[in-house]
Amino acid sequence: MTPVLQVEELHHTYLRGTPFETVSLRGVNMEVHQGEIVSIIGPTGSGKSTLIQHLNGLIRPQEGNVFVLGQDLRDPDLDVKGLRRQVGMIFQTPEQQLFEQYVGDDIAFGPRNYGLDRTEVRQRVKKAMGMVGLGFEEFKDRLTFSLSGGEMRKVAIAGVLALEPRILVFDEPTCGLDPETSSEFLTKIKELRDEEEATIILVSHDMESVAQLADRIYVLLQGQSILEGTSRQLFSQAGLLRSYGLDAPQVGQVMHGLRHRGIKVRVDLLSVSEAEEEIGRCFDLSQRQAETGA
Amino acid sequence: MTEYSAFRHLTIGQYLPYGSVVHRLDPRFKILMLCLLMAAVAFATSYTASLILLIALLSIIHMSRVPVGYALQGLRPALPWIAIFAALQLIFYKGQYGPEPCSVVWSWGFISVTTCSLRLIALMVFRLLEFMLLISLLTLTTSTTELTHGLERLLSPLKRLRFPAHELAMVFTIALRFAPTLAGELERIMKAQASRGADFGEQGRLGFIRRTRNLLPLLVPLFLSALRRAEDLTLAMEARGYTGGRGRTSFIQLKALPSDYLALALVCVFCAIILVGNLESIDRQVFTAVSDCVRNVFGFVRR
């Protein structure tokens, strides 16, 4: 099956031909299939931001190819506006883009830009608010800037969901959120894939959440995709990750630590439950040793 | 295609730290010299004066090791406007300008080009170019820090007259400090709204009213962000013991060297010559010489 997104040998240089020239991407390759949750991880400056901005046409490919839902992003006649309806982009701290006085109006901004009629807009807003967990009647006439930080972020996300895009790109969705709200957001992202069949691309620093959500992960370093694989494959290479300035989830670090000590445990584990099971398998937890005592 | 990232690198008169003689001058003196030269440019009324000023400025630029081409490049966006303005003046100016009486050089209907209007636009073009070169010269060779400190020091004697020199300098510094940050923010907001299908003229011709309304999704978030930053910054400043200008010492020290005084003296003399010297007579002499020469050449050719 053809991938919904394909990036081939993508290069990008900012401000070419000026004294401030910087190379951001040096040949990135990426492929995403329908319904996947793919995560892009990497330190600051690795080019993640530049890469995802290609996906909805904010940046056009200078060198290399990008194909999104069968469209060639190098095509000068590309319907960019139409593309942005299909690829929804949610930037870091998206609550900073809110501008309408009332919540409902801000969420309706997207659909209105595409000339949808009033009934359709209303329907979309209602659905989008439901998806992020904001009650339609309760929140639609609230003053946008009277909401809490987490609520405003939900409004911003709903604003993009109202376009009903097939692909969703999240840049650091949980940045600045406390653990409770963070957890809630991540669950909702999974629901979007499971229930709405959206394809999701997640840029994140948070290894723990990436491990929970991602089917596949791309590791970006200095403008190149240097590692790629399923989360299990990737996190089982903790040593490699550390050399790139990234950390495996804590659970993975424990398993690696044990491996290091010569204990043959599996290292490709992602959750506390899996780790508990594996430890239960490799260690005898029933015997009570006289030395360790009770 | 809209180049969003250009905003981030737009600095007010980009400072190029080449460390030349000009760079090392004390900023207070540079500001004073700028004022003197501006006056000279504004009041120069002869071709000779304008030409001398232009040559002088270009030589100073050369001394500052800034590539002359780069400095002139900054003038390019203004050229079409200058051309339009000059053309209008050329066509419609009918009055007296300069010491010589006007004579018509060419006319067609109500449009007439006289020697006076020619003189006017020539000097005007020179003047505009020189103003821009002067300002560029200052900002290319002086960092924003130096500029604000220089300005504050120059204005500080006015504190006795209740003039808020320190506050002004602080406002100026903070504005310059946040200019690139806010430009980056604007870029982010544009991208976010564009990603929701907003039009920023990418698709070409939009009505003026429509285009202004389209600015709301940009201006409101930017404004709110600026307010938020201001609030945070106030807290941070208070937390660091800021209580206004009184009792503060300064990390940046400006020391005037003999070379600064010398440079200032030279500029004074130069400007005096430009303003007070009878340079129009040189104009006249040059003209007579040139027209004699031309007449001789034509005469020779005709024969």
Next chain:
Amino acid sequence: MSDALPSSGERTSMITLESVYHTYDAQKPHPVMALRGIDLHIEQGEYVVLIGRNGSGKSTLAKHLNALLLPSQGEVFIKGMNTKDPQHLTAIRHTVGMVFQVPDNQIIATVVEEDVAFGPENMGLPLEELRARVDEALTVVDMLDHRTRPPHMLSAGQKQRVVIAGAIAMRPACLVLDEATAMLDPRGRRDVLDTVQQLHAQGVTIIAITHFMHEAVEGSRVIVLDQGTIAMDGTPREVFSQTDRLRQLGLDVPPVTQLAERIHRRQPAFPTPLLSVEECVEELCRLPQSTGVGG
């Protein structure tokens, strides 16, 4: 800077809060009581981590520590000085430095070293002292090489370190970090936390406010806030052992602690709580291995 003489024995600690209440918008239709009767003593040299879910009052509490906010009821004493007394304001701000969440919004100057000098300039120190303090502070945060750079060319982690330098250039006895790592990537966060550990080792009292549980282990004391009151107060180990209570308060322990707890449930001899990966690995290696698994 002289210390005010304490009027009572209890006020010799670095920071004392006595029955502190704080209400926002007291005159408006919907007042919010952010702090409800906080009693707290923090001694010199402690590293206290203040944790709580959103709305628990942690940020409000932080701002009482350097008189950015005054209590609606109750008293706050910094080294014996009452924050309500305007005469002590300057001394208090020199004693307690503060670093906030957004690095960009704390940097005033167009050049790193000038920003670090801002605090000392406000203190009216002479030029040589200014220069010495700037050098010292930048060295501690390892940003000396970047002294002449403009802030918009630094990464978020670097900016935050410059902000810390600006705070410690005033040589405060205490440093409060109000969610200072929230906006940083793991690398930046680690750099900031390492710098803070260094400062603590030099004797600076540290109060770190965070919602990251894995940062709670950095300190020697963890205080959990809930709806404006202190719900828990103890060493990281003491606090982490009460996982159910923490969950009630909207917090959770780090994965490694969760793992240790689960193993402990199956084998009571296994110690809990465990705070770090290293501890966990160490303790696991002490367990007997199942037969059939090589060593």
